[in-house]
Amino acid sequence: MTETRITLAHGNGGRLMRELIDDLFVRCLSSPGLDTHVDAARVNVPDEHGVLLVTTDGFTVQPLEYPGGNIGSLAVHGTVNDLAVAGATPAVLTVNVFIEEGLEVATLERLVTSMGTAAREAGVRIAAGDTKVVRRGEGGGVYFATTGIGARRAELDLGMHRIRPGDRLLVSGPVGDHGIAVMLAREQFGLKGEVASDQASVLPLTQALLDLDGLRFMRDPTRGGLATVACDIATVTRHGVRLRESAIPVRAEVSSVCEMLGYDPYYLACEGRVVAVVAEAAAADALSRWHRLPSGADARNIGFVTDAEARVILETTIGGERYLEELEDDPLPRIC
């Protein structure tokens, strides 16, 4: 590509769009087997006898780049993780890009290169894509949408329907890093910090538990954070959830920023953590499996499911209790 900025003509189906796709996307993604001349791409799912799963997610994070990641790698991790927590092994991804006229080509190259690296690391093939260019002022720089297809063993039964009173809630690591990292990267706050996003593929974490007898349910606490996962569990299962504040890992830097600005870290997005619900008898085994992984070193048992009222109660460090309510309005929009 000779241009340094994206123009509307890069989205119109002609020569410039072909150059954008061949020179930038194909090269930067370096995804073997990505054929840009077909209308639909073949999907080879690793386990031919498994159940096929699909998931999709859109990404509008601002700013586009922040410590620990960017919107390109996030668009891979987000969708890989939705398949991972459903117990699936991701096979292929498709990518949609909505680019705002005027975006620097160098920026786009960095984002797409990160996307390709994240996909290779997660073992997922980018099989198809589409690019649209929208007028200056209409696109926030760039939005991505990714759709993932994966396979799960047919006999694996995971879901909220399997959750019972007495089950334990585990979290794989500190919560809120992604939310705070993105927030600090927004110059409007005038704050600097050392917090990097936790964004990563959670496949090592989920696959470590798949053959665990007593594994009920897994979810990655993204938009709305840990508290929203707990609220969803209470709402859907009609059981209560009790969490112990003293057990929930939160980095000191994250706590400080939250105290300063009045945020609750339990509602902040993570992009590389897993909340797992397991039978009481399986909790120790699950935790020790996670502790053996680099990404699970700080995993903790943070609470349990009760047969009380279907709400989430936090037992505070000073011995009190407070409800964690369903999120009404996000303190940090555009976090993913």
Place this chain on the structure above:
Amino acid sequence: MTETRITLAHGNGGRLMRELIDDLFVRCLSSPGLDTHVDAARVNVPDEHGVLLVTTDGFTVQPLEYPGGNIGSLAVHGTVNDLAVAGATPAVLTVNVFIEEGLEVATLERLVTSMGTAAREAGVRIAAGDTKVVRRGEGGGVYFATTGIGARRAELDLGMHRIRPGDRLLVSGPVGDHGIAVMLAREQFGLKGEVASDQASVLPLTQALLDLDGLRFMRDPTRGGLATVACDIATVTRHGVRLRESAIPVRAEVSSVCEMLGYDPYYLACEGRVVAVVAEAAAADALSRWHRLPSGADARNIGFVTDAEARVILETTIGGERYLEELEDDPLPRIC
């Protein structure tokens, strides 16, 4: 939903987003089996022994609604058609929506309802979705992205690699209707017209040819139109393509608008047409199969593949010749 306009809080993972999804998307799509409480949805592909195909497309058409369709139904037709021309039967769709703060809820309801209707008519299930809300001024009202998964018979071999000199090019109906319908719906041109978009599922057209001996390749001429499909064929196969102007169906209203504004109808988007390349001996059979369908009544044999230079030549009605070149800059951006 009690609100009449979309707010940023509709995209933040909390209560308002849940209401938007349950009250609007689930109701308007009325897609059986759409479970909004799972991270990944199960895919049941009709032909378990077929080859699985995936395709994805983004939609940014302006205006959002125009005679013959809107961005919601277009997002279904576009992706269904990419699977259809690849010889597949679509099974499931996923949907991403990027909504601009301030969009009228009533508008969104019309778009999503059209989307649900189009999906049911094409026999495709909407299995998963995601919604993001972006700040006022950053989203053009609404963008959609859809990803489709379908299955194709394993023994079906379709693609440009099968095209040979002597093969015939067929088009299933008049070209340019979608482009002109969308253009006339833009008030900036100050023109009024009777042209409706041709947007539709092309499944009846493609499935009518799937068992035809001599079927080589099919494509729906969307962005860049018929001329771009012909140029792609020339570029990829390294064969020449000759088209006869007198044979290419163009509606009188479309021709008039094109003459007035200096557009070439062969470069305008269709959203319900198919270009098929078939062996010479199969052309009559293919045409008669299309003529038996309502959507193929105006199908024509419009040209053939040559072993001359790899360019596209149009034989004009007055007996001359001109090259149809690869599109440099689209005269009508944001058409899909």
